[in-house]
Amino acid sequence: MLAGHRRLSDWHQTPAANSTAAMDRLVQIVTDRDEISRLSYALINAARHDWLTLDNYVLEAPVEDSTGFAPLPVFEGQVQCRAIYETRCAEHPIGAKTIEAAVEAGEQARLLPRIGMKMKLADEAVALLPLTPTGMSGALLVRSPVIVGALREYFELLWERAIPYGSAKAAGPLTPAQSQVLRLLTQGLPDEAIARQMDISVNTMRRHWTAIRDALGVETRFAAGAAAVRRGWIN
Numbered sequence: 001m002l003a004g005h006r007r008l009s010d011w012h013q014t015p016a017a018n019s020t021a022a023m024d025r026l027v028q029i030v031t032d033r034d035e036i037s038r039l040s041y042a043l044i045n046a047a048r049h050d051w052l053t054l055d056n057y058v059l060e061a062p063v064e065d066s067t068g069f070a071p072l073p074v075f076e077g078q079v080q081c082r083a084i085y086e087t088r089c090a091e092h093p094i095g096a097k098t099i100e101a102a103v104e105a106g107e108q109a110r111l112l113p114r115i116g117m118k119m120k121l122a123d124e125a126v127a128l129l130p131l132t133p134t135g136m137s138g139a140l141l142v143r144s145p146v147i148v149g150a151l152r153e154y155f156e157l158l159w160e161r162a163i164p165y166g167s168a169k170a171a172g173p174l175t176p177a178q179s180q181v182l183r184l185l186t187q188g189l190p191d192e193a194i195a196r197q198m199d200i201s202v203n204t205m206r207r208h209w210t211a212i213r214d215a216l217g218v219e220t221r222f223a224a225g226a227a228a229v230r231r232g233w234i235n
Contacts, residue, residue, distance in 0.1 A: 026144040047122040056115040057089035081107045086115045110162030113219035163217040181208040186225035
């Protein structure tokens with residue numbers, strides 16, 4: 001009882017210090033690269049139910065065949081692993097291999113044309129956010145239940161919008177008309193020229209383009225061409 005009174009007394013005597021210490025525990029800025037890497041692995045070990053990640057494929061250096069990727073996470077117990085990748089990650093041969101390896105290991109992966117930032121989140125307990133584009137030289141470790149809960153909601157909103165990885169591939173080739181539209185688009189022809197060449201209306205041509213974009217999970221014409229070539233849909 002006496003010890004408890006002393007702790008309360010200490011709190012009232014130094015409210016500012018206690019408040020600062022509590023905030024430091026809830027939100028921490030990390031700028032050491034090694035510490036950021038250590039925290040990433042620590043978060044994996046902290047996950048008990050959910051491991052959620054966002055990856056916008058912003059890298060410090062171009063990815064090459066010789067690039068070494070970190071080993072896939074190994075979780076203890078029943079941890080559901082879900083990841084949302086920016087579509088261009090899946091369009092890169094090495095990025096696609098990385099995603100496929102993660103999916104084979106049990107990850108649920110989805111794609112979005114654009115993701116604003118990277119994120120790693122363990123349950124609703126702790127999150128790691130980037131302070132730089134790559135997050136390698138600056139990160140924010142968040143333990144605040146309010147902020148982490150909001151980040152979890154943000155992830156779930158993106159998850160509902162995202163396309164399951166492999167769904168476009170499983171859908172098979174495009175229709176003949178869509179394939180022709182795609183070939184002409186990759187040649188740089190404008191909508192009106194494509195419509196004239198195919199003897200269809202511009203609106204019909206644009207409906208074909210919307211279907212192509214949705215099937216491939218891409219946003220731009222260049223990305224659509226690259227994704228279709230990689231899938232073998234066009235030569």
